[in-house]
Amino acid sequence: MQKNNNWHKETAMIHEGYNSKEHQGSLAVPLYQTATYVFDSAEQGERRFAGEESGNIYSRLGNPTVGVLEERIARMEEGSAGLAFTSGMAAVSAVLVHVTKANDHVLCSRGIYGCTFGLLKIMQEKYSITHDLISMATEEEIEKAVKPETVCIYVETPINPTMELVDLQAVVNVAKRHGLKVIVDNTFCSPYIQTPLTFGVDFVLHSATKYLNGHGDVIAGLLVGKDQEEIATIRSTVQKDYGGVISPFDAWLLLRGIKTLPVRMDRHSANAKILFDYLKKQPKVEEVFYPFDDRHSQYEIAKKQMKMGGGLISFTIKGGKKEAQQLLNKLELVKLAVSLGDAETLMQHPATMTHSGIPKAEREKMGVTDSLLRLSVGLEHMDDVIADLEQALHSI
Numbered sequence: 001m002q003k004n005n006n007w008h009k010e011t012a013m014i015h016e017g018y019n020s021k022e023h024q025g026s027l028a029v030p031l032y033q034t035a036t037y038v039f040d041s042a043e044q045g046e047r048r049f050a051g052e053e054s055g056n057i058y059s060r061l062g063n064p065t066v067g068v069l070e071e072r073i074a075r076m077e078e079g080s081a082g083l084a085f086t087s088g089m090a091a092v093s094a095v096l097v098h099v100t101k102a103n104d105h106v107l108c109s110r111g112i113y114g115c116t117f118g119l120l121k122i123m124q125e126k127y128s129i130t131h132d133l134i135s136m137a138t139e140e141e142i143e144k145a146v147k148p149e150t151v152c153i154y155v156e157t158p159i160n161p162t163m164e165l166v167d168l169q170a171v172v173n174v175a176k177r178h179g180l181k182v183i184v185d186n187t188f189c190s191p192y193i194q195t196p197l198t199f200g201v202d203f204v205l206h207s208a209t210k211y212l213n214g215h216g217d218v219i220a221g222l223l224v225g226k227d228q229e230e231i232a233t234i235r236s237t238v239q240k241d242y243g244g245v246i247s248p249f250d251a252w253l254l255l256r257g258i259k260t261l262p263v264r265m266d267r268h269s270a271n272a273k274i275l276f277d278y279l280k281k282q283p284k285v286e287e288v289f290y291p292f293d294d295r296h297s298q299y300e301i302a303k304k305q306m307k308m309g310g311g312l313i314s315f316t317i318k319g320g321k322k323e324a325q326q327l328l329n330k331l332e333l334v335k336l337a338v339s340l341g342d343a344e345t346l347m348q349h350p351a352t353m354t355h356s357g358i359p360k361a362e363r364e365k366m367g368v369t370d371s372l373l374r375l376s377v378g379l380e381h382m383d384d385v386i387a388d389l390e391q392a393l394h395s396i
């Protein structure tokens with residue numbers, strides 16, 4: 001296994017956790033597309049099951065291709081160990097099941113991914129695990145929302161799709177005072193832009209479906225922990241027994257995608273800035289939200305915890321649902337699709353798509369109004385994307 005703690009992130013994303021000398025000189029990480037492994041002897045099988053000898057048993061419990069991915073994401077997030085799951089939601093479920101028990105309370109940032117909200121509702125109905133969604137604008141506000149039964153703080157930043165930020169340092173300060181675990185969904189930034197563990201967070205997770213893979217052809221999730229033993233516990237309990245492990249082929253595709261993450265994020269961010277400047281000037285656009293906007297009320301937080309702005313922009317258009325849908329129906333080059341982080345520029349309407357499961361009053365309180373659109377800025381030439389937006393905006 002190749003490891004070098006002095007490597008820069010860009011280097012680690014290409015080399016961490018893999019030594020070609022151990023794999024017949026193969027430059028690319030080999031795809032171990034196997035369900036099970038052959039033991040040398042009955043005694044070896046016994047030792048492996050007893051945990052006395054490391055080695056492969058069965059691919060739900062470990063796979064060499066997946067192992068490289070787990071080493072790599074742990075290093076990228078500056079954590080001690082990682083786990084790979086079949087989807088982002090499997091990673092969210094595993095860590096929330098791990099940190100909670102019946103009657104506990106989870107404190108969440110006001111905007112969380114729709115299915116994470118769905119999972120919290122299931123946990124509430126079945127196990128009386130309650131939650132509160134709060135804006136987390138200040139340390140005092142977070143402090144006030146902590147209850148005796150609170151066990152963890154669950155945060156997304158930037159918040160989907162409104163681009164509000166949560167100050168990670170403030171969250172960690174409160175968590176330390178109360179002995180709470182902090183979990184951050186880092187999907188929007190990727191570890192190239194933001195590394196929450198360096199602020200003292202306990203767990204970072206990703207929908208690797210998005211920027212980490214970057215090519216729109218895999219559903220996968222990743223989880224990284226500050227504490228190696230805790231990740232080992234999740235591996236041997238929730239991950240093993242709930243069973244949401246990644247397939248070797250998806251892990252292989254992810255390793256391929258991750259190699260180019262830094263160059264993609266640089267370009268996504270540069271392109272987003274171009275579209276941000278364009279959209280701000282459009283008479284049919286009301287407001288544009290982007291974290292690296294020096295007029296964004298939380299720009300100071302953005303600079304403190306993010307290396308650059310990333311590839312997501314949201315904006316409101318003048319009018320409501322009708323105008324938003326008219327704009328979407330006119331798009332030609334820009335694809336009308338949910339998901340994000342791909343080479344293709346994608347646009348969606350959160351109120352009727354990703355956030356449609358959230359009751360209207362709650363959704364609007366989060367800032368997800370009928371006139372809000374979310375844009376995942378791709379890697380095309382932005383002149384072509386602007387030409388498409390231009391004709392679509394003119395049609396409404």
Ligand SMILES: *Cc1c(COP(=O)(O)O)cnc(C)c1O
Binds near residue numbers: 185187207
């Ligand atoms: C997509 C997404 C998820 C869920 O990930 P899947 O891979 O679709 O299961 C969770 N959080 C955020 C912020 C996402 O964008």
